[in-house]
Amino acid sequence: xxxxxxxxxxxxxxxxxxIDHYFxxxxxxxxxxxxxxxxxxxxxxxxxxxxxxxxxxxxxCLTGEALAPHEGLHVVSRGNVLVDHSKRKMAEAxxxxxxxxxxxxxxxxxxxxxxxxxGEYVRSGDSGRGIFFVRRLMEAVxxxxxxxxxxxxxxxxxxxxxxxxxxVCQDYxxxxxxxxxxxxxxxxxxxxxxxxxGATHAWAEVWLEGMWLGADPTNCCMTDETYIKFSHGRxxxxxxxxxxxxxxxxxxxxxxxxxxxxxxx
Numbered sequence: 001x002x003x004x005x006x007x008x009x010x011x012x013x014x015x016x017x018x019i020d021h022y023f024x025x026x027x028x029x030x031x032x033x034x035x036x037x038x039x040x041x042x043x044x045x046x047x048x049x050x051x052x053x054x055x056x057x058x059x060x061c062l063t064g065e066a067l068a069p070h071e072g073l074h075v076v077s078r079g080n081v082l083v084d085h086s087k088r089k090m091a092e093a094x095x096x097x098x099x100x101x102x103x104x105x106x107x108x109x110x111x112x113x114x115x116x117x118x119g120e121y122v123r124s125g126d127s128g129r130g131i132f133f134v135r136r137l138m139e140a141v142x143x144x145x146x147x148x149x150x151x152x153x154x155x156x157x158x159x160x161x162x163x164x165x166x167x168v169c170q171d172y173x174x175x176x177x178x179x180x181x182x183x184x185x186x187x188x189x190x191x192x193x194x195x196x197x198g199a200t201h202a203w204a205e206v207w208l209e210g211m212w213l214g215a216d217p218t219n220c221c222m223t224d225e226t227y228i229k230f231s232h233g234r235x236x237x238x239x240x241x242x243x244x245x246x247x248x249x250x251x252x253x254x255x256x257x258x259x260x261x262x263x264x265x
Contacts, residue, residue: 001082001083001084001086001225002082002083002084002225002226002262003038003080003081003082003083003262003263003264004080004081004082004083004195004225004226004228004260004261004262004263005078005079005080005081005260005261005262005263006029006077006078006079006080006081006193006228006258006259006260007076007077007078007257007258007259007260008027008075008076008077008078008193008200008256008257008258009074009075009076009077009256009257009258010025010027010073010074010075010241010242010254010255010256010257011072011073011074011075011254011255012072012073012074012075012242012252012253012254013071013072013252013253013254013255014070014071014072014246014248014249014251014252015248015249015250015251015252016071016248016249016251017069017070017071017248017249018066018069018070018071018246018247018248018249019067019068019069019070019246019247019248020065020067020246020247021065021066021067021070021073021244021245021246021247022063022064022065022244022245022246023044023063023064023065023066023073023242023243023244024061024062024063024242024243024244025044025061025062025063025075025077025241025242026055026059026060026061026062026191026230026231026239026240026241026242027042027062027075027077027230027241028040028042028052028060028061028062028077028230029060029079029081029192029228029229029230030058030059030060030192030229030230030231030232031058031060032058032229033087033088033089034083034084034085034087034088035081035082035083035228035229036081036082036083036084037079037081038079038080038081038082039079039080040077040078040079040080040081041077041078041079042062042075042076042077042078043075043076044062044064044066044073044074044075044076045073045074046066046068046070046073047064047065047066047073048064048065048066048067048068049064049065050062050063050064051063051064055231055238057231057232057233057238058232059230059231059232059233059239060230060231062075062077066246075242080263081228083225083226083227083228084225085224085225088211088212089211090210090211091207091210091211091212093186093207093212094186095186096234097181097186097187097188097207097234098181098184098186099181100178100181101177101234101235101237102157102234102235102237103156103157103158103174103235103236103237104157104158104174104177104178104181104234104235105157105158105159105178106158106159106178106179106181106182107159109159109162109163110158110159110162110175110178110179110182111182113140113144113162113175113179114137114179114182114183116140117136117137117140117179120136121133121136129183129184129185130208130209131208131213131222133183133185134180134185134206134208134213134215135215135222137176137179137180137183138176138215138216138217138220139220140179141172141175141176141179141217142172142217142218142220144162144165145161145162145165145166145167145171145172145175145217146165146166147166147167147168147172147218148166148167148168149168151164151166151167151168152164152166152167152168152170152171154170154236154240156170156171157174158171158174158175158177158178159178161174161175162175168218169201169202169203169216169218170202170236172202172217172218173189173190173202173203173204173217173218173236174189174235174236175217176204176215176217177189177204177235180204180206185206185207185208186206186207187204187205187206187207188204188205188212188232188233188234189202189204189205189232189233189234189235189236189238189239190202190203190204190205190214190229190231190232190239191229191230191231191232191236191239191241192227192228192229192230192231193227193228193230193258193260194216194223194226194227194228194260195226195227195260195261195262196259196260197257197258197259197260198257198258199256199257199258200230200241200256200258201216201218201227202218202236202239203215203216203217203218203223203227204216204217205232214227226260226262228260241256242254
């Protein structure tokens with residue numbers, strides 16, 4: 001069990017004055033059995049209206065509006081989260097996590113990587129579809145990909161990322177999700193942060209023996225109590241941190257800063 005303090009901050013700079021800005025942010029700790037939000041606070045400036053809602057996957061969202069002219073938004077979410085994996089409970093897997101989604105549709109290169117892993121796995125004497133098999137899939141993603149920011153973007157699919165052999169946590173996760181679902185293992189995309197300082201992070205959650213377990217292919221490890229989840233869904237498209245629309249110049253720049261550290265009681 002760990003008590004983690006997190007600080008999430010985003011600065012959205014617009015190319016010029018904007019009006020009628022409606023937005024939604026997923027930057028609040030997900031409420032579930034292994035993760036308890038103790039005292040999160042948040043603000044968005046400017047915002048004439050702001051409230052918390054829950055999306056169809058249970059992720060908490062900040063929605064609001066900034067109608068008066070403005071040239072950017074400043075978003076802050078911070079607080080303490082209690083993470084205790086001993087509290088993990090049996091859960092159902094929504095059928096939607098069994099099938100390919102927009103970013104995880106398997107193409108020939110993903111199918112070939114999957115078959116290679118399967119062949120090695122069977123030759124080793126194993127045949128189950130449990131945690132050891134998921135680890136094999138995760139290791140394959142880790143071996144075949146190089147972490148290169150800027151090599152992909154938010155529109156890159158799993159097959160495209162694997163073809164290039166470069167990407168970031170979003171790409172690693174999409175490839176792992178694609179192969180897990182090929183194996184008949186329900187798997188979902190998780191977004192949040194892990195201990196340290198930098199930016200947001202993504203990993204997979206796989207449904208094994210009636211429970212959801214986290215697998216981080218970017219770091220080639222199972223997740224532990226140093227991770228804070230903000231959202232989960234079928235793929236990146238269900239977990240975008242910010243989304244909105246406004247009237248004004250289309251250009252914009254986004255800067256995100258995240259820090260997670262263990263704290264005392």
